[in-house]
Amino acid sequence: MSHRFHHLLAIEPLSREQITFLLDQAKPFQEFQRYPLKKLATLRGKTIALSFFENSTRTRISFATAAARMGADTMNLQAESSSLKKGESLLDTIHTLEAMKPDVFVIRHSSSGAAEFVSRRVDVPVINAGDGTHEHPTQGLLDALTIRDRRGQLDGCKITIIGDILHSRVARSNIHLLAKFGAHITLCGPAMWLPRELECLAPNVRRVPVLEDALDGAEVIMALRIQQERIHEPSLPADEYILRYQLTPARLRLACPDAIVLHPGPMIRGLEIDPAVADSPQSCVLDQVTNGLAIRMAILFELVAGSSDPQEHAKDSAHASD
Amino acid sequence: MLLIKNGRVIDPSSKTGALLDVLVDKGKIAKIAPSISASDALSLDAANCIVAPGFIDLHCHLREPGGEISETIESGTQSAARGGFTAVCPMPNTQPVNDNASVTRAIMERAAAVSPVRVWPIGAASKESKGEQLAEIAAMQQAGAVAVSDDGRPIASARLLRQVMDYCGPLGLPVIDHCEDSSLAAGGVMREGPRSIRLGLKGMPAAAESVCAGRDVEVALLSGACLHIAHMSTRGSLEHVRSAKRRGLAVTCEVTPHHFTLIDEDVQYDSHYKMNPPLASREDRDALLEGLADGTVDAIATDHAPHHPASKDVEFDRAPFGILGFETAIALALSELVHAKRISLMRMVELFTSGPARVLGKNGKSHALAEGSPADITIFSTDREWTYRTAESPSRSRNSPFEGRKFHGGPVATIVDGKIVYRS
Numbered sequence: 001m002s003h004r005f006h007h008l009l010a011i012e013p014l015s016r017e018q019i020t021f022l023l024d025q026a027k028p029f030q031e032f033q034r035y036p037l038k039k040l041a042t043l044r045g046k047t048i049a050l051s052f053f054e055n056s057t058r059t060r061i062s063f064a065t066a067a068a069r070m071g072a073d074t075m076n077l078q079a080e081s082s083s084l085k086k087g088e089s090l091l092d093t094i095h096t097l098e099a100m101k102p103d104v105f106v107i108r109h110s111s112s113g114a115a116e117f118v119s120r121r122v123d124v125p126v127i128n129a130g131d132g133t134h135e136h137p138t139q140g141l142l143d144a145l146t147i148r149d150r151r152g153q154l155d156g157c158k159i160t161i162i163g164d165i166l167h168s169r170v171a172r173s174n175i176h177l178l179a180k181f182g183a184h185i186t187l188c189g190p191a192m193w194l195p196r197e198l199e200c201l202a203p204n205v206r207r208v209p210v211l212e213d214a215l216d217g218a219e220v221i222m223a224l225r226i227q228q229e230r231i232h233e234p235s236l237p238a239d240e241y242i243l244r245y246q247l248t249p250a251r252l253r254l255a256c257p258d259a260i261v262l263h264p265g266p267m268i269r270g271l272e273i274d275p276a277v278a279d280s281p282q283s284c285v286l287d288q289v290t291n292g293l294a295i296r297m298a299i300l301f302e303l304v305a306g307s308s309d310p311q312e313h314a315k316d317s318a319h320a321s322d
Numbered sequence: 323m324l325l326i327k328n329g330r331v332i333d334p335s336s337k338t339g340a341l342l343d344v345l346v347d348k349g350k351i352a353k354i355a356p357s358i359s360a361s362d363a364l365s366l367d368a369a370n371c372i373v374a375p376g377f378i379d380l381h382c383h384l385r386e387p388g389g390e391i392s393e394t395i396e397s398g399t400q401s402a403a404r405g406g407f408t409a410v411c412p413m414p415n416t417q418p419v420n421d422n423a424s425v426t427r428a429i430m431e432r433a434a435a436v437s438p439v440r441v442w443p444i445g446a447a448s449k450e451s452k453g454e455q456l457a458e459i460a461a462m463q464q465a466g467a468v469a470v471s472d473d474g475r476p477i478a479s480a481r482l483l484r485q486v487m488d489y490c491g492p493l494g495l496p497v498i499d500h501c502e503d504s505s506l507a508a509g510g511v512m513r514e515g516p517r518s519i520r521l522g523l524k525g526m527p528a529a530a531e532s533v534c535a536g537r538d539v540e541v542a543l544l545s546g547a548c549l550h551i552a553h554m555s556t557r558g559s560l561e562h563v564r565s566a567k568r569r570g571l572a573v574t575c576e577v578t579p580h581h582f583t584l585i586d587e588d589v590q591y592d593s594h595y596k597m598n599p600p601l602a603s604r605e606d607r608d609a610l611l612e613g614l615a616d617g618t619v620d621a622i623a624t625d626h627a628p629h630h631p632a633s634k635d636v637e638f639d640r641a642p643f644g645i646l647g648f649e650t651a652i653a654l655a656l657s658e659l660v661h662a663k664r665i666s667l668m669r670m671v672e673l674f675t676s677g678p679a680r681v682l683g684k685n686g687k688s689h690a691l692a693e694g695s696p697a698d699i700t701i702f703s704t705d706r707e708w709t710y711r712t713a714e715s716p717s718r719s720r721n722s723p724f725e726g727r728k729f730h731g732g733p734v735a736t737i738v739d740g741k742i743v744y745r746s
Contacts, residue, residue: 109637116591195519197514200516200520
C-alpha cells in the first residue's frame with residue numbers, strides 16, 4: 001500500500017495523500033471515544049516506549065491513553081528520571097530502552113532533529129512527539145482533523161497563526177500540513193518572532209505583524225502559547241504582548257463570523273487568549289484534545305499493528321507462547 | 323639523495339610551471355632542471371603529478387595536550403602528512419591552553435619526537451584565552467610560536483585586541499582572530515537563514531562574523547600590526563578584508579575547504595555538518611569563491627577539528643563544533659576550485675604555499691622550490707580517482723561530512739626535510 005509509513009518524524013516530507021489517509025484512519029477512533037467501554041485489543045501484547053526527554057503533560061497523557069485504549073502496554077521515561085540527570089547520552093538511553101523490546105518509540109525531546117536522529121539508530125518505528133523548535137506532527141494532524149471536521153474540508157482554508165512563530169514546532173507542522181492543501185497562511189506576532197525566512201517554509205505563507213490586519217478574513221485562528229522556556233532572546237514584557245496580540249472578542253470579530261479558534265495548549269488565559277474567546281462556541285480547544293487521542297490511536301495502529309497482517313500476527317503470538 | 327622525476331613543477335613564488343625534475347640532497351633542494359639523472363639517488367616517479375612547495379595549514383587543532391581522546395600530535399600530524407601538508411599550525415585551545423612557553427615547548431618537543439611534518443604552534447593571545455590579560459607572547463615566540471590567537475572564540479574586546487596587536491607588531495607576529503560577535507551568535511548552531519528556520523535549529527546570523535571582522539579591521543588601522551582573519555565565511559567579512567587591503571593595511575584572511583564546498587542548505591540533523599563558523603548561505607559561499615579567485619583570500623586553511631565519535635554522536639544542538647580537514651583539503655580544492663574552472667592550478671598552489679607563508683611572514687626562498695631551500699615538497703595528482711574513508715585515517719576521530727565522497731585528484735607524496743613522510 002502506497003500510504004505505508006515506517007516512522008512519523010515530521011509533516012514536511014508527507015504527501016497530501018498520506019495526510020488525508022491518516023486523517024481518514026482517525027475517523028473510527030473519533031467515534032470510539034464516545035463508547036462507554038473504551039478498550040480495544042488491537043495492540044494487545046505490543047509495547048510502546050513513551051520516551052519523554054522533555055517535560056510534557058498533555059502529549060504524554062494523550063499518547064498513554066491512546067496506547068491503553070488500543071490495548072498496548074507502555075514503558076515510561078520521563079524527563080525527571082535519573083539516567084538523564086546522570087548524564088547518559090540519548091543514544092545509550094534509547095539503546096537501553098530498545099533492549100527491553102518495545103514495538104514503537106514515541107519521542108519528545110528539546111533538541112530539533114532528535115526523533116530523526118533516533119530513528120536512524122533503532123529498528124522499530126519512531127513517532128516524533130515534538131522535537132525542539134522543529135515539528136510536532138501529531139499536533140499538526142489533530143489540528144487538521146479539527147479544522148476539517150468544522151469546515152468540511154481543508155482545501156484553501158484561510159488560517160492566521162498568532163504568537164512566537166520562530167520558536168514554535170506546532171506552527172511549523174501546521175504550516176507544512178495546511179500548505180499542502182492550498183491554505184492561505186498568515187503568521188502574526190512580534191517582529192523578532194516573525195523572521196522573513198518563515199515565508200520560505202511553504203507556498204502562500206505571509207507575515208503580518210499587526211493582529212488586526214492579520215485577522216481580516218481569517219477562517220481559522222490559532223493562538224500559540226508563549227513559550228518562555230525556549231526563548232533565547234530577551235523576552236517581551238507580557239503586558240506588551242497582551243496589548244498587541246491577545247486574542248480578544250473584539251479582535252475575533254474582525255475575522256470571518258464563523259471563524260474557529262484553536263490553541264495547542266497549555267493555554268494561559270489572560271495572556272495569549274481572553275477567557276471569553278477560549279470559552280466561546282467558536283473555540284475548538286477541547287475538540288483538539290479529543291481528536292488528539294483519535295489521531296494518536298490511528299498512528300499507533302498504522303505503525304504498530306498496520307505493519308503485520310492479522311493472520312501473521314496470530315501465528316507470531318502462538319510462537320511467542322512456546 | 324632523492325630524485326623526483328617527470329613531475330610538473332608548480333611554484334607560485336617563481337611563477338614556475340613546467341615539466342622538471344627535482345633533486346633533493348641532505349634535506350635541501352639540490353637542483354631543479356629538465357631530465358636530471360642521478361644514478362645513486364632514490365627515484366620517485368611523479369609522472370602526471372604536480373610537484374609543489376610543501377603545503378602549509380595555518381589552522382588546525384591537534385588536541386594535545388588535554389584532548390588526546392580526539393587527537394594527538396602524533397595522530398594529527400600523520401593525518402596532515404597524508405593530506406599533503408608539510409607544516410601545520412595548531413591552535414592554542416588545548417587543555418591547558420597554549421598561553422605560555424612551557425606548553426609551547428612541550429608541543430615542540432612532542433612534535434620533534436613523533437611528527438612527520440613541521441609543527442608551528444600558534445600561541446594564545448590572552449591568558450587561558452579568557453580575553454582578560456595578555457599571554458606570555460614573546461616567550462612563546464622564543465619557544466616556537468608563529469602567531470597568536472584566541473581561536474575558538476574571538477579576542478574578547480576591541481581594547482584587548484588593540485593591546486595584542488600593538489604588542490605583536492614589533493615582534494613580527496601576526497594576530498589571528500576568530501571573528502564572532504558572541505552576543506549576536508549566542509546559542510546558535512548553524513547559519514541563520516531559511517534552512518535554520520526549517521530545521522528549527524538556532525541560527526547565527528552572518529553579521530555575527532562580519533561585525534567582528536569590521537571591528538578588527540578598524541583596530542588594525544589603529545595599530546598597524548598584521549591581522550589575519552581565520553576561517554572567513556561571509557561576504558561581509560570578505561568586503562572588510564578587501565577594503566582593508568585597498569587601504570594598504572596588513573590584513574589577510576583564510577577560507578576552509580568546507581566553507582567553499584558546502585552551504586547551509588546541505589545541513590542535516592547530523593553533527594558532521596556542525597562547525598563554527600557555520601556553513602554559509604549560497605550567496606556568501608559564492609562571495610568566498612570570488613575572493614579565492616580574485617586574490618582577496620590569502621590562504622586555504624583546514625580548521626581540522628577532530629572530535630571523538632562519542633562526543634559527535636549526539637543531538638545536533640549538543641554536539642561540539644568542527645570537522646576533520648587535513649585529508650580532504652587538496653581534493654576539495656581541486657574539485658571545487660580547479661576542476662570547476664574557478665582558479666588555476668598555480669593559484670591553488672599559492673593558496674596552500676606562498677599565501678600562508680606570507681601570512682606568517684615567511685617570505686622569499688625559505689618556502690619555495692628553489693635550489694638551496696629546505697626540501698619540503700607536496701606531490702599531488704589532479705585526476706587520481708579515490709574515495710575518502712575516515713576509517714583509513716590515522717586521525718583518532720571520524721567526524722567528516724565527506725565520508726565516502728569520490729574524488730578526482732589528491733595527495734600522492736609528502737616530503738619533509740628531504741624525507742618521504744607519506745606516499746599513497
